[in-house]
Amino acid sequence: MPDCAPPIFSDQFRNDLFALFKWRRDVRRFRRDPLRADTRDELIATANLAPSVGLSEPWRFVVVDDPVRRSAIRDCFEACNADALRAQDESRASLYARLKLAGLDEAPCQLAVFADRGTQKGHGLGRATMPETVEYSAVLAIHTLWLAARARGIGLGWVSILDPQRVAEILEVPADWTFVAYLCLGYPSEESDVPALVREGWETRDAVTLLHR
């Protein structure tokens, strides 16, 4: 039976939730301590509570443990990152080169996340005019996992400097899965309430843009 009496969240909870948003970080520096497999699976099960278009639950999690595949992913990152460095303005290239943009060497747990464009689940509801909501659903699951991890002191880093086609080949996933993100998980080796890209002088935080119509 559905429960129709929602929890009443306290001011304390709302303050802690704000702190969670504030302290969630894109983590690129990890300790080598392992992440327990049952912890990983609990986080993924929590991610499954995320919203999805038409309740299609199109997120697909791939646990990447095979050292050969991990090495191929790292090679893919290195190649894409070298291309990105070459594309930087001369004035920013040396700063770019100093950034640590992924924890692929150290992160004990690595997950690739795909969106299943072929799923019949949800019967197409809500995605006829916006098929990209399938990938957006996977993004919502990733963010749910990210927050649940941070609430346990576990950091997550989202790696997007990858060739999606190559990642799909390395991981041998079905052809109609779209690559969404490669996630590094583990215990952070540094903590801060300020994003690394701010601390390193790459970018600043700005106030939100609001239009009225």
Next chain:
Amino acid sequence: MPDCAPPIFSDQFRNDLFALFKWRRDVRRFRRDPLRADTRDELIATANLAPSVGLSEPWRFVVVDDPVRRSAIRDCFEACNADALRAQDESRASLYARLKLAGLDEAPCQLAVFADRGTQKGHGLGRATMPETVEYSAVLAIHTLWLAARARGIGLGWVSILDPQRVAEILEVPADWTFVAYLCLGYPSEESDVPALVREGWETRDAVTLLHR
């Protein structure tokens, strides 16, 4: 100065966070009570803490208050939804027709969210091979707003049954903004820990899919 001492989240907080994920709903039935503008703006400011590719913060929030524009959005939804109904299998069409898929008539607060593909902020970091991470960043902001709203007892409904090009025309936004979502916000007129699409027999919740590679 960055703060390097992260909050230690309690078991109570983690339990409440799980309840928040469980009770977050895609709300389509709203009470008519207004949502205060300062509450709306606080939620949007919280959304601004979301992760974004290269710290590009590419989310753009449009507050839609003009009755003429709201009416045009509703017309767009009605047209897209009529198309979606016609595309349903015969066996599911009558069920589809009974679903209430948006709270556009009642929701006191309505926001359109776009992703700014033209932003220079972030200097392109992280999006050369995956430009869609710009839209994904906006999705992360939406989910942050959604959870912050729910923690205050405020419901959010994500409307995707819209023609993105038409929405951009109605709201007269810059040409390089991608439409991501139209959000209805307000106080829910019903509460449940079970998604409406489950209660209405449209779809079920499934266990998560996990591959090992």
